[in-house]
Amino acid sequence: MNMAVKPADANDGRANAPEVMLDISNISLSFGGVHAIKDVSFNIHKGEIRAIIGPNGAGKTSMLNVINGFYHPQVGEITFKGNTRTQMRPYVAATQGIARTFQNVALFHGMSTLDNIMSGRTLKMHKNFFWQMLRYGPAMQEEVEHRERVEEIIDFLEIQHIRRTPVGRLPYGLQKRVELARALAMEPELLLLDEPMAGMNLEEKEDMSRFILDVNDQFGTTIALIEHDMGVVMDLSTRVVVLDHGEKIADGTPAEVSSDQNVIDAYLGVAH
Amino acid sequence: MDILYNILIDPFVQMGSAPDFFLQVLWSGFVAGTLYSLIALGFVLIFKASGVFNFAQGIMVVFAALTLVGLYQAGVPAWIALFLTIGAMFALAWLVERIVLRNLVNQEEIILFMATIGLNYFLIGFGEYVFGGEPKPMIAKELGLPTGSTTFEPFGGIVIIEHLDVAAVIMAIVLVSALAIFFNKTRIGRALRAVADDHQAALSVGISLNQIWVIVWFAAGIVALATGIMWGAKSDVSFALQIVALKALPVLIIGGFTSIPGAIIGGLVIGFGEKLFEIYWGALLGSGVEGWFAYVIALIFLLFRPQGLFGEKIIERI
């Protein structure tokens, strides 16, 4: 496979003075009277795997939705690769190189695995309507080029056998994998994974962990992930941010976070 | 400038200079609105309880009225014909549940919607086959509906109010109140609302989906019959009514698909708006605007409030 960015690059970013890819400062988000996120700040370094954890309803998914422009926070700023913004359309986030997967698999159910992954290439395809009508010349050439890239991802995630299957017929674990493939097809700089291992058995979790590490390693993709399985979080992530009731209660390496009293209280409950 | 004058000022000058006529227009708008509300009510009942967008509601109005008149013409006394028609509406509800809904459980909305268009076609064909396609007079007098009119003389002019229209309004109020009580106060009403929220959850607590559907379609059938009688008494009973019945759709848009008060207010908005626009502005466009005015109002309305008048703003989640 020749799609790997030199691994050294990715590691450089992690080892030396870390370059901040995404900086979230003082974000607050509310729906009517419900405060989903209250004044949260943290950052994501280039090349790291950043875990966002917290009990149910802590505002983790809302945080991802804010990052890729689906929700608009009332207060706060987001700086991605040096561009600061408070609001933007999800489309713009996609053009800037943010891709994501969803908690409840959001595949295009009427399409095959191949078409789903090809849909990740949408932003990279530019041939105009005229050539599309004829499906000839430049349009066909472009289609084939992107098909090649998609086939590489299919190989990488080992889903060759389901290429033609409508995704609706796939078992849950494979759907998650196709979703990851679709996000990878966008060649993102920042990949947001919303509970990539929810509902999986141990073996599937191990597979998925391996893919996530490989993506980070081979493509140098920065990853932000939400996960409930603490074992997975501790093993995969470089740094962890902990949310509870919309507030940040801890931020640091897995070891730091797991010994933090606030975190233990949030997960186990405190005697009042 | 003339155009602006004609659009912005002249209609109001006309309203002011002939207030009696203006009142008459308002009254006719009110009556039309009541009838729209009634049709919309039938839609709302079914949509609330089964999530089915029942396109056939309009034809159910025609079908109910035709059955009533057809039975009477076949020699059945009026009141017995009425009860038989109610029975027919129950049979229809039961058959729809048995043949259509039960087999289409868990299908996508659009499939169910298409099925009701199929039902629509079937009922048109069946109705015409059994009762013939020609317009029939409604047996208003035989059912004891009032005739005649009262003349008022406000502002030195005259306003004529048909007693039939008054009866229609009263009937609508009674029907809506009865349904509101039924929905909010009875055990079946509670079950209905449970089904509306979540089919599977309702099933899991022991509510019979099939039974609820029959009840709801039957209730919609009764509403259709009432609408058919009143509308038939105003004009004739014919299949042309179904195009009018389509106007319930914009009414629903304005009121929201699941709100009974919404259906009523939406109906009145469309009724008033349509009559006023036709009388005072229609001539500017060459008249006949009643055909599309309601839809365009709904369209404009949607652009500003996609969730309807009483709907809550939807927060999308992923």
Next chain:
Amino acid sequence: MFYREVGQFKTNYTADSQVFPILQDKLGIIAMLVIAYLIIPLAGNDFFITTVMIPFLVFTLATIGLNILVGYTGQLSLGTGAFMGVGAYSCYKLTTIFPDVNIIIMVLLSGFFAAAIGILFGLPSLRIKGFYLAVTTLAAQFFLEWAFIRIPWLYNYNASGAIEVPQRDGFGGVVLAGAAAEPVTRYLVVLSIVLAMTWVASNIIRGRIGRSWMMIRDMDIAAELMGVRPLYAKLSAFAVSSFYCGVAGAMGVFFWLGAAEVESFDINHSFLFLFMAIIGGLGSLIGCYMGAAFIWILPIIIRALPGALGLDINAATVEHINFMMIGGMIIFFLIVEPHGLARLWQIAKEKLRTWPFPYS
């Protein structure tokens, strides 16, 4: 046994993405083309060509247009009839103003007018979905119907309020449209346009644009997060769909009916095409042909049946039975196979692949 792709290998992605990758399918299509272009013109009588084939093809094209919107982009439309009307009236005006231009060009150009109107009435789709959108397309339907009556300029101030197709020649004196045009000529023109446009539709659908439509259909939020702009995707679907409907409407008047008034584009026609799309299969081009054939040809058979059996049933009754049959059939099909004839055909093909050893 005979229908298998065993041994038919694809060595590049172009070959792999053909519409008919299997040899047997290709042969089948060639056979169909031979029938359509040679056998029907030679063997079919005028009645068959004018009342069966031409309308079938016109309706197929309209159904493809509707299917692009409903089946591929997931935007429910009840205004197909009116968009066809826009095509028909603009073609009529075009050929009035430029009588010497080949009518086929005018028919295709009129699609652009329909597309423009389609974009206009598609604008609400950016904010509203589902049945709410359906109601706004009803606004298009009724407003345009009204416009076709109230703007006499559209039908050249004819006293009858109808548009009547003038004679139009092309290709060196061949009569293409008007009362003097041969049914076979009209049939071949319609057939060629419909096939070419089907091919184009299939190209668009398989490419980037078609995929972005389907992304919007399957999950609009995810689509936007993947970089599809809803504005472009939805409006381009409305434009292409209305273009197809407009061309179908123009062909319907110029190559089939010969004259038309507003009733030819009313709401019942809109429903008819929706039926064709659903019965044929939403999101399937072959389904459009199947749906159009089914809905158009079944009633013809029902109408002819009493006569053939020697029964004396009056025409009105047959018409009523027709309505009941269509209504019943729609419900029946939705229950048996909600994804339409196209899905049945696909299942049949899959069965055929393994026949006679279904578990091999």
